[in-house]
Amino acid sequence: MSKGKTYSVQITGLSQGGVFQPHEQLDYDSEWRTRLGDAYANNVEARVICLCRGQNEDLTLRRLVVRYLKDSDRFSLSAWRYSGGQHWQDCRFYSVWADEASAKAYSSSVVTVNGDGTFSITLPVGLSRQNGTSGTPSDVNPASHLRTGKQKPSMSLLGLGHFIWQQSEINTWKPHYVKNRPRSAMWLASRIDSMAQNIRISRLTLSDVLLVSASSDGAQKQKNQMRVRYATENKKRMVAIALLKADATDGYAALQQGHLTLSSPIGFPKLNVSPNVFRACERSFQSELNAWKAGHKVVAVLETEPPTLRFQKIKGRNIPITEAEVIGIALIRVTPRFIPVDSGYEEIIETRLCEQERCFVKPLRFDAEEDTFPDFVLTDVGGKEFVPMEVFGMNTECYAARREVKTEFYNREYGADGWWSWDATLKDAEDSIPPFPEKAS
Known part of the structure; x- marks a missing residue:
């Protein structure tokens, strides 16, 4: 916690609190020490909040833990677990990872925070072809990593999906979310697209080659079309994140026949899936496929080869068709609020928590x-x-x-x-x- 910038801190919930500027947060400052001691002794009522992003009415955001260090007879502050991503990247309480286990999964170069606050991420298969060559290494599955017990040298597509969910706080729930803006497929697409502007892969900004669900008359349709043209002309691989088609009967049959259908794929190329990629998806995500077939929402995170354009004669006319070969698919089962869950039992608890406004x-x-x-x-x-x-x-x-x-x-x-x-x-x-x-x- 010694690294990073010190921002002002607000203490509320006590008879005496207030805002403490960075220069006032010193161990030998009696006022600061007294207020931290009060907050430590009254941890149920007290709220200690980092103001790196300014003041906010939601006193659960960027809360800090007050700890007493007996050996040195002083108080210290740390971010609440699972809240490090709420802080500005230059804040001393900021953390890319919510917990140590996630951080230990990767070697240090897999995710780096750049000076402008963006992230650079290494995927098993990059988004740029080298020297115009094609080819996904036959021993690489972009969707998931094998359990090796070692730090991974890259992030799988499933890891990328989890990273976007965490950084966008889609995996976080608070009661006022329902009142402010209900979560819908278009809300999810907007949230993902916004986060993608802060992620760089293979020296590309992810949003340059990202496809998300779109309405037939919205701005995202034009974005998708523009990104497909860019990837086609510059031979860039693409990433798509969207719900699987709601009609799982038709959608699964199409997948078996080599075509992936997603929800509201306006502006997408035709997505072709080889038997090898389909079998790999079945091996790694059978539970999610079963949930989809049972009527639950499932999000697909996939990577494709650069799109190609061909012409097909239909009723005497040459019709342009843009298509892309899918090289990896990861699946995430989600609730109606897009909270990821691993089972129907978890979804029951998620529903109860939301009903009780937790x-x-x-x-x-x-x-x-x-x-x-x-x-x-x-x-x-x-x-x-x-x-x-x-x-x-x-x-x-x-x-x-x-x-x-x-x-x-x-x-x-x-x-x-x-x-x-x-x-x-x-x-x-x-x-x-x-x-x-x-x-x-």
């Missing part, structure tokens, strides 16, 4: 192999940074062993009463979901 984050795995990721974390429990939430949804011998490891970990890290769980394998489990930890007043 604030929470869905931690994302990226390409990490750590098994102790909580399924959700509540961020509105008084006096606590967060409360981990775990959904136990399987009843196999292997899973039972994993469950025991997780239980021991949570009890050790947070105490037996410091985390929440639901055993979804019990009879009539949905009728006996434990109450959520009490919400702060």
Whole structure:
């Protein structure tokens, strides 16, 4: 935390608080020390907020934790876990990663923060052809990484999707989101497109070659068309992020026949899928494909070879057809609010949390192999940074062993009463979901 710029800090919820400028945040400043001590002693009522992005009525944003360091007899501040991305990139509390496990998944060069606040990301297959050559390495699957136990030298398409979701805070939920702007497919497209302007891959800004869902009369349609022309003329690979077609019966049949259909693909090229890519998708994302066929929302993150233009004679006329070969597909199951979930049980809990107007984050795995990721974390429990939430949804011998490891970990890290769980394998489990930890007043 020593790196980065120090911004003003606001303390609220106490009889005496106020705003402290950077030059006032000194260990030997008696006023600063007293107020931090008050906040530490009254951590349920107190709110300590970083003002790197200015003041905001939402006092859950950019909250800071006050800690007392007994050995040096001083107080220190740190960002609440899962909130580092809310700060400006030059702020001392900023973090690319929400947790250590995600950061450890990659070598240090896979994601870097540039001086202008943008990100540079390394994918297994870059967006530019080298010397005009084609060819995706036969041993590289852009969608997902094998579990090797080593730091990955690149980020998979699934990791890229998780990175965009986290940086855009799509995996975060607060009750006022419903009132401010309901989440729709077009909202998602706008959010992703905006974030893509801050990501560079193969020296390209991702938004230059990104395709997202569009309406037939909106600005995004023109953006998609312009990007396809650019990629075609300059031999650039493309990335598309959109919901799979709602009609899974037709959509899955088309996928088996070599064509990928997405939701509102206005301005997209025709997306062709080889048998090898389809089989790789089935191996890595069978659960998501099953959820799609069962009627749930699933987002596809895919990479294509540079689009090509050909002409096909239809009813005596030469019709131009732009198409692109898909080289990798990653799938993310999401709720109606586009919160990623790994199972139907998780979706039940996500729905209950939203119905009860709770604030929470869905931690994302990226390409990490750590098994102790909580399924959700509540961020509105008084006096606590967060409360981990775990959904136990399987009843196999292997899973039972994993469950025991997780239980021991949570009890050790947070105490037996410091985390929440639901055993979804019990009879009539949905009728006996434990109450959520009490919400702060």
